[in-house]
Amino acid sequence: xxxxDDHKYCFGVDIGGTTVKLGMFDALGDVLSKWEIKTRTExxxxxxxxxxxxxxxxxxxxxxxxxxxxxxxxxGAPGPVRKDGTIFGAVNLGWGVINMKKEFESLLxxxxxxxxxxxxAALGEMWKGGGKGYDNLILVTLGTGVGGGIIIDEKxxxxxxxxxxxxxxxxxxxxESEACGCGNKGCLEQYASATGIARLARKRLEASDKDSILxxxxxxxxxxxxxxxxxxxxxxxxxxxxxxxxxxxxxxxSCVTNPDVVVIGGGVSKAxxxxxxxxxxxxxxxxxxxxVETEFALATLDNDAGIFGAAKMAxxxxxxxxxxx
Amino acid sequence: xxxxDDHKYCFGVDIGGTTVKLGMFDALGDVLSKWEIKTRTExxxxxxxxxxxxxxxxxxxxxxxxxxxxxxxxxGAPGPVRKDGTIFGAVNLGWGVINMKKEFESLLxxxxxxxxxxxxAALGEMWKGGGKGYDNLILVTLGTGVGGGIIIDEKxxxxxxxxxxxxxxxxxxxxESEACGCGNKGCLEQYASATGIARLARKRLEASDKDSILxxxxxxxxxxxxxxxxxxxxxxxxxxxxxxxxxxxxxxxSCVTNPDVVVIGGGVSKAxxxxxxxxxxxxxxxxxxxxVETEFALATLDNDAGIFGAAKMAxxxxxxxxxxx
Numbered sequence: 001x002x003x004x005d006d007h008k009y010c011f012g013v014d015i016g017g018t019t020v021k022l023g024m025f026d027a028l029g030d031v032l033s034k035w036e037i038k039t040r041t042e043x044x045x046x047x048x049x050x051x052x053x054x055x056x057x058x059x060x061x062x063x064x065x066x067x068x069x070x071x072x073x074x075x076g077a078p079g080p081v082r083k084d085g086t087i088f089g090a091v092n093l094g095w096g097v098i099n100m101k102k103e104f105e106s107l108l109x110x111x112x113x114x115x116x117x118x119x120x121a122a123l124g125e126m127w128k129g130g131g132k133g134y135d136n137l138i139l140v141t142l143g144t145g146v147g148g149g150i151i152i153d154e155k156x157x158x159x160x161x162x163x164x165x166x167x168x169x170x171x172x173x174x175x176e177s178e179a180c181g182c183g184n185k186g187c188l189e190q191y192a193s194a195t196g197i198a199r200l201a202r203k204r205l206e207a208s209d210k211d212s213i214l215x216x217x218x219x220x221x222x223x224x225x226x227x228x229x230x231x232x233x234x235x236x237x238x239x240x241x242x243x244x245x246x247x248x249x250x251x252x253x254s255c256v257t258n259p260d261v262v263v264i265g266g267g268v269s270k271a272x273x274x275x276x277x278x279x280x281x282x283x284x285x286x287x288x289x290x291x292v293e294t295e296f297a298l299a300t301l302d303n304d305a306g307i308f309g310a311a312k313m314a315x316x317x318x319x320x321x322x323x324x325x
Numbered sequence: 326x327x328x329x330d331d332h333k334y335c336f337g338v339d340i341g342g343t344t345v346k347l348g349m350f351d352a353l354g355d356v357l358s359k360w361e362i363k364t365r366t367e368x369x370x371x372x373x374x375x376x377x378x379x380x381x382x383x384x385x386x387x388x389x390x391x392x393x394x395x396x397x398x399x400x401g402a403p404g405p406v407r408k409d410g411t412i413f414g415a416v417n418l419g420w421g422v423i424n425m426k427k428e429f430e431s432l433l434x435x436x437x438x439x440x441x442x443x444x445x446a447a448l449g450e451m452w453k454g455g456g457k458g459y460d461n462l463i464l465v466t467l468g469t470g471v472g473g474g475i476i477i478d479e480k481x482x483x484x485x486x487x488x489x490x491x492x493x494x495x496x497x498x499x500x501e502s503e504a505c506g507c508g509n510k511g512c513l514e515q516y517a518s519a520t521g522i523a524r525l526a527r528k529r530l531e532a533s534d535k536d537s538i539l540x541x542x543x544x545x546x547x548x549x550x551x552x553x554x555x556x557x558x559x560x561x562x563x564x565x566x567x568x569x570x571x572x573x574x575x576x577x578x579s580c581v582t583n584p585d586v587v588v589i590g591g592g593v594s595k596a597x598x599x600x601x602x603x604x605x606x607x608x609x610x611x612x613x614x615x616x617v618e619t620e621f622a623l624a625t626l627d628n629d630a631g632i633f634g635a636a637k638m639a640x641x642x643x644x645x646x647x648x649x650x
Contacts, residue, residue, distance in 0.1 A: 080615060083478075136485040150581060152482055152489075153408075159583025160461040163615030164477075170577045171611040174499075182613060252495045256475060256581045258484025286496040288507060290405055290488030323649060 009065055010314040011056055013075040014117060014306025015039065017092035020052055023307035024059055027071065027315065029128060033059065034307070045094035053107040071318040072111040074310030075100060076120030080162035085114040088162060111321070113313040117306055119156045119165050122149025124309030125263045129301040134260035138253055139299065140167065140246070142221075142268035142275075145181070146189040146196075150257055156313075157257075168193070170249050191245035194221040194268050201238045210234050225271035239278045247282025254283075254291035265299030273298065334390055335639040336381055338400040339442060339631025340364065342417035345377055348632035349384055352396065352640065354453060358384060359632070370419035378432040396643040397436040399635030400425060401445030405487035410439040413487060436646070438638040442631055444481045444490050447474025449634030450588045454626040459585035463578055464624065465492065465571070467546075467593035467600075470506070471514040471521075475582055481638075482582075493518070495574050516570040519546040519593050526563045535559050550596035564603045572607025579608075579616035590624025598623065 009032070014021040017039060024033040037055050040047045056073065059065075077100060079090035085101025104112040115123075122131075122139035131137040135154045141147040146168030150157035157164040168189035169182050176186035190196050198219045205214060212234035213227050227235030250262055262283075269275055276296045284292055301308055334357070339346040342364060349358040362380050365372045381398065384390075402425060404415035410426025429437040440448075447456075447464035456462040460479045466472040471493030475482035482489040493514035494507050501511035515521050523544045530539060537559035539552050552560030575587055587608075594600055601621045609617055626633055 134485075152477060157477055157482075157582060159615075160459075160585040160619075161583055161615055163583040163613070164581070166580050166583065166613050166615060169613035170580045171573055184611065184613070248496055252577050253581050255491050255495045256489070256578050257482060258486055258488040258491065260485040286509065288488070288491050288494035288509070290484075290486055290491060294485075 008069050008071050010071045010311050010318070011073040012307035012309070012311030012314065013052055013056075013073065014120070014310060015048060015052070015075065015077045015093065016117070017041065017078065020048070020055075021303065021307050022052070022055060022059075023304070023311060024063070025311040029308070029311060029315070031307075033063070034304070035059075039093065041092070041094045043094070044096070045090075048093060048095075049100070049103050050107060053104065056108065067110060070110050072113065072314035073104065073108060074120070074313035074317075075104060075112060075114045076117040076306045076310050077114065078117045081114050081116045081158070082162040083158055085112070086162075087114065111314070111317060113317045115156055115158070115310070115313060116149075116162060116165070118147035119149040119158065120309035120313065121265070121301075121305035122151050122165065122263075122309065123156055123312050124301055124305035124307070125265065125299050126151045126154065127312045128308050129305055130263040130265070130297040130299045131261045134295075136257065136260045138167075138250065138257065138259045138262045139165075140250065140262065140264050141266040141299075142192055142194065142264065143266040144193060144195055146193045147266070148253075150253075152257065155316075167249065167253055170252060172245050172249050188245060188249040192242060192249070192268075194266075197221040197224055197238065197242055197268065200241050201235065204234055204238055208234075221268045222271070225268075225274060228271075228274060239274075243278030244282045247279050247284075248286045250279065251283050251286035251288070251291070254294055255288050258291050259294055261295040261297055263297050263299050265305065269298055333394050333396050335396045335636050335643070336398040337632035337634070337636030337639065338377055338381075338398065339445070339635060340373060340377070340400065340402045340418065341442070342366065342403065345373070345380075346628065346632050347377070347380060347384075348629070348636060349388070350636040354633070354636060354640070356632075358388070359629070360384075364418065366417070366419045368419070369421070370415075373418060373420075374425070374428050375432060378429065381433065392435060395435050397438065397639035398429065398433060399445070399638035399642075400429060400437060400439045401442040401631045401635050402439065403442045406439050406441045406483070407487040408483055410437070411487075412439065436639070436642060438642045440481055440483070440635070440638060441474075441487060441490070443472035444474040444483065445634035445638065446590070446626075446630035447476050447490065447588075447634065448481055448637050449626055449630035449632070450590065450624050451476045451479065452637045453633050454630055455588040455590070455622040455624045456586045459620075461582065461585045463492075463575065463582065463584045463587045464490075465575065465587065465589050465591075466624075467517055467519065467589065467591040469518060469520055471518045472591070473578075475578075477582065480641075492574065492578055495577060497570050497574050513570060513574040517567060517574070517593075519591075522546045522549055522563065522567055522593065525566050526560065529559055529563055533559075546593045547596070550593075550599060553596075553599060564599075568603030569607045572604050572609075573611045575604065576608050576611035576613070576616070579619055580613050583616050584619055586620040586622055588622050588624050590630065594623055
């Protein structure tokens with residue numbers, strides 16, 4: 001990765017359920033252009049890949065880029081993606097099993113690398129975001145669900161079936177009576193996602209008559225953490241519970257991977273450093289001593305983490321091939 | 326890894342607290358010679374490295390091996406070992422912080438790679454043992470403690486500080502009142518190690534008057550699982566508890582790494598497939614659907630896993646260097 005090919009370009013693509021984000025980068029990873037197209041999920045998402053390829057070709061035309069100067073294209077998509085580029089279904093796109101790499105390559109005639117969107121975002125945060133400067137990272141994405149990506153020695157941990165980093169479904173509570181979306185009971189996602197935080201708050205509001213500024217308000221992760229910042233005791237109890245479950249979960253992941261840094265992203269992380277305070281308080285309680293001093297940081301790339309990580313995959317693939325030639 | 330250099334050799338070394346195991350291998354990984362020397366832990370283990378180097382040189386003399394035909398030496402040791410070969414203390418050897426790679430290389434004049442013994446054993450089981458044929462593996466070693474090693478894409482997951490795979494200290498039980506050796510409460514090791522199994526059995530024997538063939542006997546992992554095989558109801562309750570904790574722990578690790586196979590090794594695994602039956606029963610309960618069909622296997626290399634894994638490290642290092650030349 002020492003040599004940089006100047007005057008060369010790569011593309012990063014992040015396919016989501018409503019929009020596809022695209023980025024054109026130079027060989028150093030600077031964004032030269034960033035745009036979006038609609039994700040056409042009709043007909044089982046049959047048009048998505050050709051739409052993306054058309055959009056890349058159009059951009060190359062506009063910018064007068066010769067195909068031989070494109071180092072490659074990286075693509076992230078919402079489903080388990082194996083090393084060979086096969087995605088094993090993507091419900092949000094209407095896809096079944098597709099070899100993304102092959103389909104993109106046949107339309108683009110350029111080298112393509114594919115990965116799971118959360119894993120690709122983790123690579124982006126390592127490269128240019130909250131985990132910059134580190135080789136071993138855990139990205140925890142607190143959104144509607146809890147997603148994640150694990151980076152080991154600067155590479156995505158893909159897993160045997162492309163399901164590495166599915167940390168939202170670590171079993172964390174034996175006492176849970178409600179089922180998670182996955183069918184199990186007591187998954188991390190049930191307590192640490194935006195939905196999970198709102199659920200914890202609603203339960204506490206119902207279980208007591210305690211005064212709270214949350215009463216009568218819309219309950220979501222934002223209103224809960226706003227109330228925490230305002231010093232609301234009930235909201236602070238919810239934050240402790242959230243921190244306990246998530247700190248315990250991250251401590252377990254750290255026993256497995258011994259990371260340099262844990263990066264917290266997703267909508268919930270918009271609450272800022274207060275999130276990390278509550279997580280770290282419990283992380284240090286449960287962590288093995290070798291990992292107890294692991295850094296914590298907030299994600300910084302927001303919705304662009306995916307295109308950055310995808311571009312990084314394309315660059316790594318280019319330089320690896322070049323080295324082995 | 327496709328090309329094999331014939332008429333070349335490598336050495337695998339596994340440094341333990343009482344003996345050092347050594348193996349001489351050909352380039353295909355067949356053992357040509359296997360022997361042991363005493364681990365001299367006196368004077369903070371100052372003689373261990375030179376003893377090992379002398380022993381390797383002596384073997385080369387006996388077998389008439391030219392140093393230029395040695396592809397390298399791999400070494401496993403009981404402590405956290407970073408990528409650069411630095412071990413951060415090994416209590417059982419009397420060592421503080423030492424760069425093993427450098428010290429071995431200065432005495433041997435050959436390429437040396439070093440790793441944590443449990444991680445190196447995992448690589449051995451992947452290469453020639455219970456995980457043969459798979460690229461992504463979790464080794465769970467049930468001995469006095471619970472150790473482990475994670476293999477991702479045929480490589481050891483080392484971790485930022487060499488503490489990858491420290492799975493014995495995943496927090497698994499909120500209700501525990503006794504402390505683990507590490508200082509925390511509720512670590513996997515407290516229930517799934519040989520010591521942990523005996524503890525669970527003693528607790529159940531004390532808590533009830535239930536008839537059991539274990540009463541009056543020496544309680545250890547072997548007698549407990551012998552009683553399980555004889556159909557002893559109390560011993561079977563202990564095995565269920567063991568399976569519940571360990572199955573839950575392995576399910577958490579699988580969420581992180583999505584392995585092809587989980588290999589169970591260490592003294593406790595001598596009880597045989599009954600161990601796997603109890604673990605799998607609970608694993609499938611807690612596992613995320615993407616990992617629920619993960620294979621389980623018993624380790625097969627026994628105390629030789631370390632020298633096999635160490636030899637594999639030496640070979641991988643040799644071919645990687647050759648490729649990048």
